[in-house]
Amino acid sequence: MHSDRHIVNLALIGFMGAGKTSVGRLVAELLGFDFMDTDDLIQARAGRTISEIFATDGEPAFRELERQVVEGLSTCRQTVISTGGGLPAFSENLAKLKSHALVVCLWSSPEKIWERVRHQSHRPLLLDADPQQKVRDLLAAREPFYKQADVLVNTDIRGLREVAHQVALQFRLALRPER
Ligand code: S3P
Helix, strand or coil: CCCCCCEEEEEECCCCCCHHHHHHHHHHHHHEEEEHHHHHHHHHHHHCCHHHHHHHHHHHHHHHHHHHHHHHHCCCEEEEEECCCCCCHHHHHHHHHHEEEEEEECCCCHHHHHHHCCCCCCHHHHHHHHHHHHHHHHHHHHHHHCCCCCCCCCCCCCCCCHHHHHHHHHHHHCCCCCC
16 A cells, blocks of 8 residues: 555445445444445535436536545545446546545446346436447446456455445455554
8 A cells, every 4th residue: 555645534436336335335334434425425516416417418517526526525534435437437536536545446247237237227328229238338448447446346246245344344454554
């Protein structure tokens, strides 16, 4: 871990449907931390849903709101931050998160992701003629960014609670003073 990092928070990154919000809430409970979700912050600030922002202003406007939210997170302390799936695909966002948070990626295969998101309709990026292919393509494009996380936890093979315990353990280990 770089010495210029001052880790006081835990950030969860990963693709849509990886379980970031559910796991994040559980991890916050386990660590006694606050919980925050970047999509919730964006929606609260804009007074609109993510789908509405995409539909009326387009994806670039959403990404700008996301960038602004990331900027403000550096003042958080003892907080588990769940992030939107595309957020770490912008290097500046990932670097900012890493300055104050241990970054944990919840990794899922495209097959598992598809199982989880196929009956949901609130994700504008999946409103596509071939959403399953879109999942594969987006995941492939984002994989190099997700793999820059400090820790990767495979969620295909574990339930939410087990993933949450694994994440909390990794956080405690990362903060342990080096001997
Ligand atoms: C997005 C993921 C969504 C939300 C927006 C864009 C993405 O968050 O930020 O729809 O680019 O993958 P979840 O990962 O929480 O679904």
